[in-house]
Amino acid sequence: MSDAPESPVPHAVPQAAVHLIDPAPLVADTRNWTRWVGPAFSVMFLAVVLYQLRTMDFRALFHLIPTSPIFWTAFAIYYLAGPLSEQVIFARLWKLPWSAFPELLRKQVSNEILVSYLGELYFYAWAKRHTKITTAPFGAIKDVAILSAMMGNVFTLLMLLLAAPLFGQLNLPISTHTFIGSALFITGTSFAVTFFRKRLFSLPRRELFYVAALHVVRIVVMMLLAAVMWHRMVPSVELWWWLLLATLNQLVSRLPFVPNKDVVFAGLAAFLVGPENQIAEAVTLLASLKLVTHLAVGGALGLTGLINNRRDD
Numbered sequence: 001m002s003d004a005p006e007s008p009v010p011h012a013v014p015q016a017a018v019h020l021i022d023p024a025p026l027v028a029d030t031r032n033w034t035r036w037v038g039p040a041f042s043v044m045f046l047a048v049v050l051y052q053l054r055t056m057d058f059r060a061l062f063h064l065i066p067t068s069p070i071f072w073t074a075f076a077i078y079y080l081a082g083p084l085s086e087q088v089i090f091a092r093l094w095k096l097p098w099s100a101f102p103e104l105l106r107k108q109v110s111n112e113i114l115v116s117y118l119g120e121l122y123f124y125a126w127a128k129r130h131t132k133i134t135t136a137p138f139g140a141i142k143d144v145a146i147l148s149a150m151m152g153n154v155f156t157l158l159m160l161l162l163a164a165p166l167f168g169q170l171n172l173p174i175s176t177h178t179f180i181g182s183a184l185f186i187t188g189t190s191f192a193v194t195f196f197r198k199r200l201f202s203l204p205r206r207e208l209f210y211v212a213a214l215h216v217v218r219i220v221v222m223m224l225l226a227a228v229m230w231h232r233m234v235p236s237v238e239l240w241w242w243l244l245l246a247t248l249n250q251l252v253s254r255l256p257f258v259p260n261k262d263v264v265f266a267g268l269a270a271f272l273v274g275p276e277n278q279i280a281e282a283v284t285l286l287a288s289l290k291l292v293t294h295l296a297v298g299g300a301l302g303l304t305g306l307i308n309n310r311r312d313d
Contacts, residue, residue, distance in 0.1 A: 065285070071232040078225040079293055082108050085218040086144065089211050093140050093203070095132070102301065109298040112290075120145050139202030144211055146193060146200060151215040152254055153190045157183070159251040186254070223250055226286065233282040245269055 066072075083104035090096040090104075103126050110119035120141055127137035160183050193200060201208055226249070227242035245265075252265045269279050 065289070066233055068232045071229055074225045074228045074232070075289065078222055078229065079290065081218050081222050081225070085214050089144055089214055090140070092210065093207065094127075094137070100130075102304075105297055106301050109294050109301065112294045113298055117145065143201050143203045143208065147208065147212050148215050150190060150193050151212055152219065152250075153186045155216070155219055156186055156251055156254040157190070159247060160186075219250065223247055229286055230282045233285065234278045237279065 083101060086104050086107070087096065087098065087101055090100075091098075103123060106126075107119035107123040110122050111117060124138060124141050127141065130137075203211070223246040224243070227239060227246040230242045230245070231237065231239045249265050265283065269283065
């Protein structure tokens with residue numbers, strides 16, 4: 001019998017399939033390029049934070065911030081919902097320890113304040129250097145990202161079917177052709193992923209269903225929390241109205257060919273609950289708090305990343 005240690009990954013990938021899952025240039029045993037990814041992201045975090053801070057109106061923002069403990073509890077869970085769900089996912093796939101949670105925060109901030117899916121690159125580079133991950137991490141990261149987008153698309157398609165009559169009654173800055181084009185694009189990409197699923201996905205079917213289910217739970221939980229936060233800011237509007245608006249916001253945010261998504265959502269809010277200034281302020285405040293939190297977390301992670309890298313050297 002072999003004395004080689006057993007892989008901590010419950011579904012190890014056969015060596016012959018590694019090159020199909022992890023591109024050959026990334027499978028190579030050199031890790032020099034991954035060494036510089038962390039410091040590079042830290043510098044980018046700090047640069048973006050300093051640039052964004054120049055345009056933030058902290059006095060106006062501080063004036064609008066609610067003091068309700070319920071609001072801040074909901075906001076904390078709302079902000080951490082993405083990294084928490086991925087921590088649970090990768091804990092199952094890789095036995096990822098909770099000490100790696102800051103890396104998932106870096107991934108989220110990278111996608112939000114830098115470029116979408118740049119966080120996946122960072123997390124891949126970190127995973128390649130993680131000695132406890134013995135199989136190629138590219139396949140799992142790719143599958144999780146694709147399923148996240150796909151579940152969002154499926155939910156959006158369901159909302160499109162339910163909200164189509166509503167869009168026809170509104171005087172919004174979105175044409176029928178744009179609306180239909182967005183729906184067809186979402187449908188087409190979802191169909192393509194389904195059709196080529198055997199070539200795209202590398203995880204076992206059971207794990208794919210598990211990951212998809214967690215993404216659905218995350219989407220629903222974040223919509224519920226958004227409704228709760230808006231309701232705490234504007235209690236005069238019933239919670240169920242905010243639930244509807246949170247659902248429609250999820251729909252509008254994922255329409256690919258719709259410009260000025262905030263304007264479209266503001267029109268929906270005004271149509272459903274009335275053109276009140278408090279509603280616009282509540283929607284703007286939540287978006288501003290997310291940005292400020294991204295900047296604060298990004299700045300902290302950037303500093304700690306540079307400090308830790310210097311210590312490693």
